[in-house]
Structures are given as C-alpha cells and as structure tokens.
Amino acid sequence: MPQPVVELDRVGKTYYTGDVETPVLFDLSFSIVPGEFVAIVGGSGSGKTTLLNLMGLLDRPTAGVIRVEGREVSHLDELGRARMRRDRLGFIFQFHYLLPEFTVLENALMPCRMRGREFEKSREARMRELLTYVGLEEKLNVRPPQLSGGQQQRVAVVRSLANDPAVVFADEPTGNLDSKSGRMVFDLMKRLSRESGTAFIMVTHDDNFALEADRVIRIRDGRIQAPPGRHEGTELAVAAPEA
Amino acid sequence: MTTYFIRSVAFRHLRYSVGQSLLTIGVVGISVLLIIYLRTIIGGTQTRIVQNTTGAIPHITVEPPERTPVGAWQLANLGIDPDTLYVGEVVNLPKARESIEDWRLWLPSLDGADPAVTAVSPIVTGQAFMNRGSRRQSVRLAGVIPERHNGIVEIEKSLVSGRFIGMSPGDIVLGRKLATDFGLKLRDKVRLVGPEGLTLNFTVAGIYNTGFGQVDDGQVFVTLRDGQSLLELGGSISSFGIKLADLYAAENIARRIAPGLPFKVRSWVVDNPNLFVTLASQGQTRDLILIMTTIASGFGIGSILVMVVTSKYREIGILKAMGATPGEIQSIFVLEGLLLAFLGCLAGVPLGVVLLKALAAIRSVGPDGRVGSPFLIEIDPVLLVGASLVAIVTGAIASYFPARRAGQVDPIQVIRGS
Numbered sequence: 001m002p003q004p005v006v007e008l009d010r011v012g013k014t015y016y017t018g019d020v021e022t023p024v025l026f027d028l029s030f031s032i033v034p035g036e037f038v039a040i041v042g043g044s045g046s047g048k049t050t051l052l053n054l055m056g057l058l059d060r061p062t063a064g065v066i067r068v069e070g071r072e073v074s075h076l077d078e079l080g081r082a083r084m085r086r087d088r089l090g091f092i093f094q095f096h097y098l099l100p101e102f103t104v105l106e107n108a109l110m111p112c113r114m115r116g117r118e119f120e121k122s123r124e125a126r127m128r129e130l131l132t133y134v135g136l137e138e139k140l141n142v143r144p145p146q147l148s149g150g151q152q153q154r155v156a157v158v159r160s161l162a163n164d165p166a167v168v169f170a171d172e173p174t175g176n177l178d179s180k181s182g183r184m185v186f187d188l189m190k191r192l193s194r195e196s197g198t199a200f201i202m203v204t205h206d207d208n209f210a211l212e213a214d215r216v217i218r219i220r221d222g223r224i225q226a227p228p229g230r231h232e233g234t235e236l237a238v239a240a241p242e243a
Numbered sequence: 244m245t246t247y248f249i250r251s252v253a254f255r256h257l258r259y260s261v262g263q264s265l266l267t268i269g270v271v272g273i274s275v276l277l278i279i280y281l282r283t284i285i286g287g288t289q290t291r292i293v294q295n296t297t298g299a300i301p302h303i304t305v306e307p308p309e310r311t312p313v314g315a316w317q318l319a320n321l322g323i324d325p326d327t328l329y330v331g332e333v334v335n336l337p338k339a340r341e342s343i344e345d346w347r348l349w350l351p352s353l354d355g356a357d358p359a360v361t362a363v364s365p366i367v368t369g370q371a372f373m374n375r376g377s378r379r380q381s382v383r384l385a386g387v388i389p390e391r392h393n394g395i396v397e398i399e400k401s402l403v404s405g406r407f408i409g410m411s412p413g414d415i416v417l418g419r420k421l422a423t424d425f426g427l428k429l430r431d432k433v434r435l436v437g438p439e440g441l442t443l444n445f446t447v448a449g450i451y452n453t454g455f456g457q458v459d460d461g462q463v464f465v466t467l468r469d470g471q472s473l474l475e476l477g478g479s480i481s482s483f484g485i486k487l488a489d490l491y492a493a494e495n496i497a498r499r500i501a502p503g504l505p506f507k508v509r510s511w512v513v514d515n516p517n518l519f520v521t522l523a524s525q526g527q528t529r530d531l532i533l534i535m536t537t538i539a540s541g542f543g544i545g546s547i548l549v550m551v552v553t554s555k556y557r558e559i560g561i562l563k564a565m566g567a568t569p570g571e572i573q574s575i576f577v578l579e580g581l582l583l584a585f586l587g588c589l590a591g592v593p594l595g596v597v598l599l600k601a602l603a604a605i606r607s608v609g610p611d612g613r614v615g616s617p618f619l620i621e622i623d624p625v626l627l628v629g630a631s632l633v634a635i636v637t638g639a640i641a642s643y644f645p646a647r648r649a650g651q652v653d654p655i656q657v658i659r660g661s
C-alpha cells in the first residue's frame with residue numbers, strides 16, 4: 001500500500017471561546033491514499049469544514065496526530081504550516097476569491113508566484129494546458145470579473161493544482177453554482193484528479209456527487225458514520241460503528 | 244525585504260485603483276511641496292530680515308564700559324561715615340562713557356580673536372551739525388578708517404558717485420538723501436560743527452545709497468583723524484565694530500572674547516531682542532503648518548490602505564490559505580504605502596523646485612529704488628532630501644497599522660464566509 005497523503009490518528013477538535021468549550025470532532029482516524037477522490041458529507045454543523053481545515057493545515061487539532069505525506073504536521077507553527085500549504089496542498093473554496101487585478105492565467109499561477117518568478121515560469125505551460133482543458137483558452141488574459149461564476153470556479157479548480165499538490169481540499173466547491181455549472185466543475189475535478197494523480201477531498205451536500213466519489217466519509221455529530229451500501233471504502237473508514 | 248510575489252501584488256493594487264492612488268500621491272506631493280516651499284520662502288524672508296537688520300551694523304561692538312557716577316549721599320549706603328548729613332537736591336547723574344585710548348594695541352588681538360572675524364573697524368561716533376548756506380541739520384558723525392569700515396557696511400559698493408576707500412583728510416562721504424537735501428554734489432564744500440563748537444570744512448568725496456535706513460539717513464563719514472578732531476577725542480576712539488562670517492555666531496563669540504578684554508562686548512543679538520521673538524514665532528507657525536500637512540499626508544496614505552485592506556479582506560484570506568505568510572501580506576501593504584509616498588515625492592519635489600525657481604525669477608522695484616527679487620530663494624538640496632524622507636517615513640508609519648491588520652487576517656474566518 002502506498003504512503004497515504006493524509007493520515008489522521010485519533011484526531012479531535014474542541015473550540016474554546018472564552019469559558020465556552022465547543023467539542024466538534026471526536027477521535028477521527030482514517031487515511032487518504034494518492035489519487036483518491038473522497039467526498040465528505042454530513043448535516044449542517046456536523047464538523048465537515050472543521051475537519052477539512054484541520055487536514056488542510058489551516059487549523060490545528062486539539063487531540064491526535066495529523067500526517068501529510070508521512071510528515072507529522074500537528075505541531076508545526078504558523079509559518080511552517082503556511083509553507084506546507086504553499087508547497088504541497090491545494091484549495092478550492094465555495095467562493096473562488098480570484099484576485100481582480102490579475103488575469104485568469106496569473107490567478108491560476110498565484111500559488112506558484114509565492115515561490116518566485118522561476119517557479120512560476122516553470123509551471124506556466126502546464127497552467128495554460130489546464131486552463132485550455134477546462135475550456136478557458138480564450139480567457140487566459142482577461143480579468144476574473146469578466147467571467148461567469150462557473151468559469152471563475154473553473155479557474156479556481158485549475159489554481160488549486162498550480163503547485164502540483166499532493167492533495168486538494170475543496171469545501172463545497174459547487175455550493176454556489178447552478179446545477180449545470182456545478183456538474184461541470186465536479187466532472188473537471190474528477191477528471192483532473194484521475195489524470196494528475198492528485199487526491200481530492202471534497203465537502204459536498206450533493207448526494208449525486210458523493211455517489212460518484214471513490215469513497216464517502218460521512219460525519220455525524222463530529223464522528224465518522226459507516227458509509228452505506230457499496231460505498232464502503234478503506235478499512236479505516238469502516239472502522240466507525242454501523243449505523 | 245520584498246519578493247516577486249509581494250512586489251507584483253502591491254503594484255497591481257495601486258495600478259488597479261489608479262484614481263485612488265493618484266489622489267493619495269497628490270496629497271503626499273502637496274505636503275512635500277508645502278514643506279519645501281514654506282521652509283525656503285520663510286527661511287529666505289528670515290534671512291532677509293536678519294540681513295536688513297545687521298547689514299549696516301557691526302555684529303559685535305566693543306566699547307568702554309559705562310561709568311555710573313555715584314553721588315556722595317549714596318556712599319552712605321556703603322557704610323562710609325553714616326553720621327554725615329548732606330544738604331542739597333538729589334539729581335540724576337548722567338552716565339558717562341570713556342573712550343579707548345590704546346586702541347592700536349588692541350586692534351591686532353581683535354583681528355585675530357576668532358577665525359570667523361572678517362573685519363574690525365575702530366570708530367569714533369558723535370553728534371555734529373552740518374551747515375551749508377542757511378541750511379543746518381544734526382547728523383551722526385562717524386570717523387572711520389574707510390578700508391576697515393567698508394568691511395562693516397559696504398559703502399564702496401553702494402557709491403552713487405565718488406569714492407569711499409582712499410578718502411583723504413578733509414573729505415566727507417554721505418548718503419544720497421542728505422546730499423539731495425543739502426543740494427550737494429561731488430567736490431562741494433560743507434561745514435561740520437562738533438559738540439564742543441569746533442568747526443571744520445569738508446569736501447564731498449562720495450555719495451552712496453546702501454538701502455539701509457540707518458546709514459542712508461543722517462549719517463556722514465569722515466576720516467578717523469577728522470572725527471577725533473571734531474569730537475575732540477585726541478587719539479582715542481569710541482568703539483570697535485566687528486563683522487563676522489557667520490552672524491548667528493555673534494553671541495557665542497562675543498561671550499568668548501569678552502573675558503579677555505577690559506571692555507564691554509555686545510553682540511547684535513542683544514540689541515535686537517524683538518527680532519528674535521518675531522523670527523521664533525514665525526518659525527513656530529511654519530512648523531505647525533508643516534506638521535499638519537505631514538499628518539494630513541499620513542492620514543491620506545493610511546486611509547487609502549485601510550480601504551484597500553478592508554475591500555480585499557477575502558482575497559487576503561485566500562492568499563493566506565494558499566500559503567502566503569503574515570509577513571508577506573504585511574509587506575505588500577507597507578510596500579504600497581512606501582510606493583505612494585515615494586511617488587508623492589517624485590511629484591512634489593520637482594514641482595516645489597519649479598515653483599521656487601518661478602518665484603525667484605520675479606523682479607520688482609524695491610523701496611530703495613533698486614530692481615531685485617522680492618523673495619530671497621536658495622534651494623537647499625538637504626531640504627529636498629529631508630522633505631522626501633519625512634514623506635517616506637510618514638508613509639511607512641501610516642501603512643504599518645493597516646498592513647499589520649492585513650497580515651493578521653484569519654483565512655478560516657474568510658472561508659466560513661463571516
């Protein structure tokens with residue numbers, strides 16, 4: 001079995017706001033293998049975004065250990081986590097938040113730009129290729145405000161792959177799109193995952209998308225629920241008690 | 244320290260909101276312009292006021308100490324014979340001033356008293372009457388060595404006709420107004436009557452117009468010897484006048500040389516206390532205006548950056564999620580502030596120089612009838628650099644706080660859409 005890109009070992013998260021403790025996630029253990037396409041589903045407030053933020057090194061767990069590509073990251077400081085995100089992780093959010101001052105191509109290359117001009121240059125051909133692949137070859141040099149919502153989100157999908165990440169985290173990437181655009185973006189993510197061998201972990205409310213994932217992690221009240229039927233994934237995912 | 248990423252984002256922000264950027268650059272430019280303009284104009288005015296005040300007078304005067312006569316009745320206070328009774332009327336005894344007899348001995352040591360000394364002139368002064376025909380007028384008589392006294396007030400350069408340096412015994416040099424009043428031309432004769440009634444005849448050797456009221460009105464110059472004769476001073480002089488290279492050093496130099504001399508040493512500063520109050524309050528007003536404009540330009544930069552940071556809150560959050568560090572984000576906005584300030588200087592400094600050059604080119608007829616510039620303008624490169632530095636430091640300070648806030652944006656909050 002290949003080394004997992006992300007590994008959670010008894011991870012828990014409790015928010016502390018003043019005197020108030022809000023336990024959100026409890027004792028989560030699972031791992032994601034390279035190239036895997038995982039859907040995280042669950043009711044509102046169940047802790048999906050919290051989980052994604054922990055795996056994406058945007059937040060720190062209050063219990064347990066997280067490893068990214070075999071490296072323990074739970075105790076990295078802010079700078080270390082920023083470097084790790086920049087170099088090894090990709091992100092897609094519900095809102096694309098492209099920078100209006102930069103062209104589509106420049107936006108797609110933004111994570112590379114942070115690593116310097118040379119690196120950006122070295123990735124430009126690949127980004128052109130991907131933007132063409134998602135049907136934006138005509139739009140390389142226009143600015144984001146001139147694109148439709150679906151087009152902008154496609155740019156964001158390409159941007160998430162700019163640094164050739166080990167894994168891409170997507171929090172409801174289709175949540176803000178109409179069903180046709182949403183379907184298009186989802187199909188793109190799946191195809192790109194398959195072709196680039198990049199793992200995708202996607203939070204979604206849409207059961208149709210979840211059904212098409214390699215594996216579904218269902219969260220309920222901060223714990224993993226056994227996936228129903230044929231979507232039983234790895235041994236870790238089934239480790240949770242049967243519903 | 245900046246990187247390609249920091250620079251490109253900062254440049255794009257400024258370029259994308261060109262209007263805002265230009266406005267801020269304008270505000271900074273105006274503040275730089277004001278600093279340069281006000282400092283130069285007011286500095287020039289002050290220099291001119293000081294020059295007008297000191298141009299015709301010595302920077303330091305060395306004269307015998309005043310003697311205050313003491314009445315015998317006053318000696319009682321000193322404990323001398325307290326029982327004596329004095330009968331009579333109490334009068335105010337006039338103060339008396341001695342003359343300097345051995346001035347030739349002191350002259351070399353005054354010449355070398357300080358490297359800043361440019362001229363030392365032995366002078367006899369007193370009142371005299373000038374007579375010609377039926378006209379009679381009181382004048383201030385100065386007996387001088389022309390070669391030396393020209394270093395105190397430049398008569399030679401201001402001559403309308405005749406000469407000053409090289410005047411001989413029996414010659415008189417006087418201001419144009421006095422000459423006109425008496426209908427005097429070169430080589431005309433005029434008579435001076437001393438305070439003790441002694442009368443001497445003089446020939447007009449030079450007529451001048453310095454532009455300084457003190458010497459142009461009611462003042463006449465004769466040779467030192469003639470002055471001593473008219474005032475019946477024998478070989479003595481009334482005072483030494485000293486001119487310095489740096490007139491602001493007068494008070495310090497006066498204090499330093501005084502202990503070594505048996506005379507009273509006064510600088511022009513002591514004689515013109517009001518001038519200094521005026522100059523100081525003028526300077527304070529100027530500084531207040533400058534502080535205000537600097538603060539205004541700081542607020543200009545600060546507020547545009549607060550606006551940019553607020554409106555870019557989400558983009559900042561996403562950049563941070565994608566791996567930009569707080570330091571990088573902060574640098575972006577500090578760089579923007581510095582760029583705005585720098586571009587402001589780039590606009591303000593040349594504009595200030597052009598404005599001052601234009602003002603310096605203006606010519607008008609002054610009160611003395613000469614054509615000259617109404618402004619004394621010297622463009623000081625140190626000032627140009629200084630004004631730019633003030634603007635850039637202001638920009639750095641003003642951008643620091645919004646920049647720090649930008650660096651601290653929490654990507655999690657942005658993602659949650661709150």
Ligand SMILES: Nc1ncnc2c1ncn2[C@@H]1O[C@H](COP(=O)(O)OP(=O)(O)OP(=O)(O)O)[C@@H](O)[C@H]1O
Pocket residue numbers: 015016017022024042043044045046047048049050051
């Ligand atoms: N900073 C915080 N402080 C305290 N509680 C928080 C904080 N962030 C999230 N929570 C709580 O944690 C729980 C899980 O939130 P989370 O956003 O992970 O849910 P979610 O599954 O993503 O929900 P949704 O489907 O609505 O996006 C919620 O009850 C939320 O109120």
Ligand SMILES: [Mg+2]
Pocket residue numbers: 048049050171
């Ligand atoms: Mg969520």
